[in-house]
Amino acid sequence: MRNRFHLCLIIITVTCTTVLGQTKPDDLNIFGYFQVSFMQFSEQDFKTNFPEVIESEWLPPQNTFSIQHLNLFLSKNISDHWRAFINFEFTNSFSSYKNWGAFNLEEVWIRYKPSDEFGTQAGLLIPTFNNLNEIKNRTPLLPYIFRPFVYETSLKDFFFFIEDFVPSRAWLQVSGTFKHRDIKFDYAFYTGNSPNISESGVYAPSGYDTTNTFLFGGRFGLRWLDLKAGISLTSDKKNSFMDYNTYDFKFNRMPRHRLGVDFSLQVGTVYIESEFIQLMQDEDYLTVLRDGEPVNDVTREFSFDGKFYYGMLLLNATKELDLYISYSAAEIYFPWVAAVNPTVTIYDTRGKLSIPTVGAAWHINDSVILKAQYLKMDIEEHTRLYSAVPVEVEQDRSILMLAGSVFF
Amino acid sequence: MKYTIIFFILLTALGLNRLQAQIAVIAHQDVASDSITSAQLRDIYTGDMTFWPDGTPIIVCDLNDEQGVHDKFYDFIAVNSSRVKSVWMKRMLSGKSDPPLIFKTGDDLLQRIAELQGAIGFVDEKNIAGRVKVLMIIKTATE
Numbered sequence: 001m002r003n004r005f006h007l008c009l010i011i012i013t014v015t016c017t018t019v020l021g022q023t024k025p026d027d028l029n030i031f032g033y034f035q036v037s038f039m040q041f042s043e044q045d046f047k048t049n050f051p052e053v054i055e056s057e058w059l060p061p062q063n064t065f066s067i068q069h070l071n072l073f074l075s076k077n078i079s080d081h082w083r084a085f086i087n088f089e090f091t092n093s094f095s096s097y098k099n100w101g102a103f104n105l106e107e108v109w110i111r112y113k114p115s116d117e118f119g120t121q122a123g124l125l126i127p128t129f130n131n132l133n134e135i136k137n138r139t140p141l142l143p144y145i146f147r148p149f150v151y152e153t154s155l156k157d158f159f160f161f162i163e164d165f166v167p168s169r170a171w172l173q174v175s176g177t178f179k180h181r182d183i184k185f186d187y188a189f190y191t192g193n194s195p196n197i198s199e200s201g202v203y204a205p206s207g208y209d210t211t212n213t214f215l216f217g218g219r220f221g222l223r224w225l226d227l228k229a230g231i232s233l234t235s236d237k238k239n240s241f242m243d244y245n246t247y248d249f250k251f252n253r254m255p256r257h258r259l260g261v262d263f264s265l266q267v268g269t270v271y272i273e274s275e276f277i278q279l280m281q282d283e284d285y286l287t288v289l290r291d292g293e294p295v296n297d298v299t300r301e302f303s304f305d306g307k308f309y310y311g312m313l314l315l316n317a318t319k320e321l322d323l324y325i326s327y328s329a330a331e332i333y334f335p336w337v338a339a340v341n342p343t344v345t346i347y348d349t350r351g352k353l354s355i356p357t358v359g360a361a362w363h364i365n366d367s368v369i370l371k372a373q374y375l376k377m378d379i380e381e382h383t384r385l386y387s388a389v390p391v392e393v394e395q396d397r398s399i400l401m402l403a404g405s406v407f408f
Numbered sequence: 409m410k411y412t413i414i415f416f417i418l419l420t421a422l423g424l425n426r427l428q429a430q431i432a433v434i435a436h437q438d439v440a441s442d443s444i445t446s447a448q449l450r451d452i453y454t455g456d457m458t459f460w461p462d463g464t465p466i467i468v469c470d471l472n473d474e475q476g477v478h479d480k481f482y483d484f485i486a487v488n489s490s491r492v493k494s495v496w497m498k499r500m501l502s503g504k505s506d507p508p509l510i511f512k513t514g515d516d517l518l519q520r521i522a523e524l525q526g527a528i529g530f531v532d533e534k535n536i537a538g539r540v541k542v543l544m545i546i547k548t549a550t551e
Contacts, residue, residue: 029506075503080465085503107503115459138501141494177456182447184456266491319490366493407497 026077034070035139037403039063044397054393067093068154068403069139071106083111089137092154106137117176127170128188128219129232130275131262143361145373145401148310148328149353150277159353161332165258165277165308167217167234169193186221186230195256196239213237213253219260226267232260238281247290247337247344254285254304269316279306279332286335288344299345306332322361329354336383349383369405374398430533431481433544434518436525440464444543450485452528453492453508455499460526468508469529471517480548481530 044059070090077083086108092101109123126134135141136151146152150165170192178185194213198204213236221230235258240251257280264273281304288295310328317323329352336349359373381393433444440462451457458466471478482489496507511517514531521527522539533545 031500033501073501073503075506077506080463083503087503109503111503113458114463116457134502135498138498141498141501179451179456316490 026079029075030073031075031408032070032072033138033140033405033407035068035145035403035405036065037068037145037401038065039145040400042398044395047394048392050389050391054391057395059397067101068145069137070094071137078110081112081114083113085109085111115176117178118174119176120172120174122172125170125173125190127167127173127190127192127217127234128175129167129217129234129258130219130230130260130277131228131264131273132275133166139403139405140367140369140407143314143322143324143359143371144326144357145359145371145403146355146357146375146399148275148312148326149330149355150308150328161306161334161351163195164238164256164281164306164332165279165330166260167192167215167236167258170215170217182224184223186223187218189216189218191216194236194238196237211237211239211253217258221262226265228262228264230260230262232258232262234258242335244337247288247295248292249335249346250287250289251281251285252287255282256280271314271316272312273314274311275309277308279308281305283335286346288346290344295344297343299343302335302346302348303333304335306330320363322363323358324360325356325358327354327356347384349381352378352380354378367407371401371403371405373401373403375401431477431484431530431546431548432533432536432542433528433530433546434521434536434540435528435543436521436523437539437541438464438525439528439541439543441543442541446485449544450487453482453485454487454495455505458505464526467524467527469517469521469524469527470508470510471514471530472510472512473514475532477514477530477532481546484546484548 040063041059041061043061044057046056046058048054048056068091072088074086075083087106089104089106090101091104094101094103096103105124107123107125109121109125111119111121113119128134132148132151136147137153149155150162152162155162170190172192173188173190175186175188178187192215193209194211194215196210196213198206198208198210200206204210215234215236217232217234219230219232221228236256237253238251238256239253240249242249259278259280261276262274264271266272283300283302283304286300286304288298308328308330310326312324312326314322314324331350331352333348333350335346337344337346355375355377357373357375359371362370364370376398377396379393379395381391383391433449435441440460448457452466452468453470460466471481478489482492499505500507509520509527511520511529514535517529517531518535518537518540521529528543530546536542
């Protein structure tokens with residue numbers, strides 16, 4: 001009787017024993033994170049040298065709470081070399097009922113990786129570009145509440161050119177790492193749709209590429225101890241339409257190239273990170289339309305390029321507390337009708353956005369981070385009226401932010 | 409006199425034993441390596457080496473104990489354990505790999521490594537039983 005009892009006890013123990021903190025490798029993993037934030041905006045100052053022509057864009061102070069990000073992930077190792085991954089993203093307190101924020105299918109891909117030197121992903125994926133592109137929305141990994149400008153996806157409603165600087169999606173990527181002693185060489189090549197995606201569903205189903213062109217891109221990187229550096233390139237062709245009332249600007253399959261450079265280094269408790277992106281768009285592909293008809297007599301003296309750079313200096317003040325200062329800036333040129341007699345003259349409008357910021361991130365535990373950040377956003381625009389009259393606009397606004405990032 | 413000498417020898421041996429603890433890096437019996445370098449260990453525990461030479465995926469096991477074995481191991485491979493957490497979180501959130509399996513005790517880690525093909529971990533050498541392959545012995549000084 002006693003032996004049977006002991007035997008039952010052993011069987012029950014063996015059956016029910018689990019080890020802390022683990023799942024079997026082939027289980028479906030569900031995990032995610034969210035970031036809840038509070039932002040206090042100062043009033044927006046507005047200055048121009050032509051107040052009789054340029055309407056003021058002064059804004060009063062405002063504040064808001066929001067769920068900046070909620071991301072849910074599903075991942076599963078299908079077999080030793082196959083892995084599936086899905087990423088759902090909700091932004092800005094998403095509500096379909098109230099038309100707030102957005103819900104995105106951010107990633108859906110399958111990966112075959114037989115070795116560290118080679119792997120391939122197919123499906124909707126975030127391409128490798130510079131240092132931050134793949135992790136720009138991963139709030140537990142970043143000390144920022146407001147990210148370096150071109151990675152701050154919440155701004156794309158206000159600054160249409162944000163998505164010109166970094167590739168947001170690709171569909172097929174091969175990547176891997178080669179090692180030589182202590183040095184690791186990373187590579188990634190990818191392709192995907194052009195940026196000309198149907199939104200209306202009128203001429204093509206929404207979400208479909210409306211052209212027969214592709215995005216091509218890649219990154220070569222090097223890692224040695226705590227140093228990481230890389231160079232990234234992309235190329236695609238963009239259709240664009242700008243409505244300037246009487247005149248419209250149409251760019252048909254305009255070649256668009258991006259060159260990115262990234263660098264990061266950890267030295268003791270100090271971490272340095274920086275990136276540069278040069279955007280090149282071929283303005284020769286512009287057609288000027290008046291009342292829908294092409295205008296032949298056009299003088300072009302404009303660029304359609306842009307550049308972005310940012311740098312951050314972060315101090316691991318304690319095991320839990322990080323302090324940082326950061327500066328990001330972007331310059332973008334876009335065409336503007338400066339005069340119409342005797343010819344239609346197109347000049348630049350040059351826009352510059354600069355954002356110095358300071359902040360802190362306190363890691364309460366492995367899952368919860370409290371963040372604080374203060375930034376000042378300065379916007380300058382320079383253009384010309386009637387070919388000769390310079391017009392300048394300056395706007396600035398500061399933002400104080402507090403946030404909590406939770407990983408689960 | 410003889411007993412005094414024996415007494416002092418034993419005392420010295422005990423003292424030396426306390427000065428040197430040993431960590432065993434262990435793996436599943438079928439792993440296609442019989443030894444490992446510190447550079448490889450560093451790559452494994454930072455996610456840069458994810459396959460054994462025969463193509464079997466590496467399953468990384470971490471010991472989060474209170475006896476200090478965890479800290480001594482990460483000192484040996486010269487990686488800050490906070491940074492390692494950040495590295496694995498990045499890999500997990502970008503879909504590249506699962507994070508290490510974490511165990512509170514050496515016995516639990518040992519049992520799991522004996523069961524999981526491709527698994528690697530580390531324990532106090534005193535805990536080793538014969539069910540796993542020892543790839544390296546790390547000698548560390550105790551305080």
